[in-house]
Amino acid sequence: MSTILSVNQLTKKFGYLTAVKDLSFSIEKGHVYGILGPNGSGKSTTLGIVLNVVNRTDGDFEWFDGSSTTHEALKRVGAIIERPNFYPYMTAVQNLKLVCKIKEVGEEKIEEKLELVGLLDRKDSKFRTYSLGMKQRLAIASALLNDPEILILDEPTNGLDPQGIHQIREIIKKIASQGTTILLASHLLDEVEKVCSHVIILRKGEKLYSGRVDGLLASHGFFELKTHDLDKLKTYLEKHASFGQIKLENGHITAFLKEEMDAGKLNKTLFDQGIVLSHLVKRKESLEEQFLTLTKNQSN
């Protein structure tokens, strides 16, 4: 497995404010990474540093095992930061030709990439006539011109309407399925949950977690249970060693597991106890719930 990007104890200070603090992580080829964090947690600053537009205060980073300089490495990267930046007076094709010149790649991929993002019929319109969704899609096309080894997206669906969000997500999924490494920064957790296999979680510039999405919390999930005698069920579960917190809300019981337990086994045990369930679901916490738990734990 080759390392595409490794970041080592990176620190960025804006005056008194520390935007990124001692951040270390590495990006391996072939995974889809999400950088998660609330607004102002240092996501964009981190990406800005590795993309050569923000100066670091301390620490270092390395593209492709340090085999080339940063700006040479960036020619093998595709990146979109915040809002799409193009020359407003130039058409889509003219803008992309310029990007080809900068990246030193041929112009033959322009049509193909415009097709991919569905802008082929508007290719000769000036950039300033585009809607936000189209601008964002043009930015993706531009980032893909060099068939990058890694695609970096910073809040790609920010400010888009539901249709636009859906289109961008479909494009990202399509690209991910072709085996391109993706680094996606977002504060929209369901977005990350849908496409990412790994996450890096930041809060106030510090790393809270990095690793696989499913390893985020050492959790065994929880049961949602319903029966006609909820109190009896609750009393029983509270005595059971496998369960931690038990919550009774909205007419059903949520019981969090402390150790692995099969849903069928629980059903049988309860039936033997004379409790007949009318509703039984075993679930894992969503990324959002895990994220909130994690950030809450850290702030205590």
Place this chain on the structure above:
Amino acid sequence: MTRLLQIEFIKLWNNRASKILILSYFVLLSSIALVAAVKFDIGPIKFHLAEQGIFNFPYIWHFNAFITAFFKLFLAIVIVSMMANEYSNKTIKQNLIDGLSKKEFILSKFLTVISFALASTVFVFVVSLILGLIYSDFNEIGIIFSGLEFLLAFFVKLVGFFSFCLFLGILVKRSAFALGFLILWQVFETFVRGIIRWRFFDGETTDFVMGFFPLNAMWNLIKEPFSRLSAVQTAVNQMGEEIVLNYHVHWYEILIVLAWTAIFIYGSYALLKKRDL
């Protein structure tokens, strides 16, 4: 290097405002030829400007270099806005993300400046050569190609001035404010001259000190050509005055402007490097 120039060319040539300004600049450069058409023919007074000796070799190099240098303001607008627009469109950020290094970015702008200056110089050379061949009283090869140091001074003057504009564009980031700053700087230099002359030195020393200020240094490169005209000299002589002529291009003046150019370009690079985008 061609790649960097091509990048800049795509950016400039697709911008309608820049295109119009560049084209009108070159049209204006050739309009110097229209001077030849200035002709008064009112009864007994016959005056034909072209026959007053302004198109004589080698004087024409001096005259045309001096006059056409005023048109550089057109390109100054183009250069300031090509720099400031990169900031307001945030395309500078995208350029860097796409893999242009900060050094390459500045270099591409500087190469454009050099190209503009070079194209202007060649243009003025060709126009002057044609005008001279038509109107000059002297047509020996040796005379035609003497005095070409004025074109060198013209080139250096443009490079220096455009580099200043480039630097202001990066420093101020807004084209209108950068141009305003340029005018303000001119006022500032005049003001400093006044203070120095009034409080500290005599005329000669003031000129010497002012020669180190950027705009003054650029102005010094090509002195006004009018007192060189034989008609003017005759007139002055008749009034019993003597003009001390010192119209030559001096090597140290070129050096000062080149030093400023280096400072402006390096300053632009240092600013870009230091700033977070």
